[in-house]
Amino acid sequence: MQCVYRAKDLLFGHLKESQAMYLGYLCYNFGVSAYEKNDYLHCIFWLRESYDLGKTSGMSNRAKAKTLRLLATAYLDGKDTGYLEKALSAVTLANTEFQHPAGLFLWIHILLESKKDQSVIKAGVNELLQHSECSIDICHNLLLLLQQYSADLEGCPFSETALLRYQNSPEYGHLKVAYLMLILRFSVNDAKLFARDSIIAEGQIRGRS
Secondary structure, eight states: OHHHHHHHHHHHHHTOHHHHHHHHHHHHHHHHHHHHTTOHHHHHHHHHHHHHHHHHHTOOHHHHHHHHHHHHHHHHHHOOTTHHHHHHHHHHHHHHHOOOHHHHHHHHHHHHHTTOOHHHHHHHHHHHHHOTTOOHHHHHHHHHHHHHTTOOOTTOOHHHHHHHHTTTSTTHHHHHHHHHHHHHTTOHHHHHHHHHHHHHHHHHHHHHO
């Protein structure tokens, strides 16, 4: 670690931006290696160094956001003092640097873990569903995450957005089943209506084919 501090002093003293960026990526790789070993303390150290270097070396916003997402994940998994607020701060900054579906998904995860107000969580879900790069895999994982935390989706336009967007996907059936299992936790009637409408829609599709 002392070598990194010494290298930073030398680099910034000579204003070599490209070398500072290289050192930032090197710190990121050290952070990834530490995370894979469940060494969250050193992982957090290296990723914070990587982000600090990235801010002054011209590192892309996408790369900085990737660093911050892993930093938030390390805080979340490490469960150190105040880890939830630190994780939330890191992922919020990541989404400010470069908004990516993975960052929004992680943000929702931390909100759920922090037991934040349902309105905040629903806003996060809506934002993720509206993202142009949100894939069916992320939507499916989102439903599983909401099931895990018994989060009520009432008021979220999931069926009007994700289910319609991916209705031609080979994985569409898995998405519908996950959605059905989620709403079944809160309303048997809503689950019955959804199942009935799905059967009717499937019959209409087969009738036209």
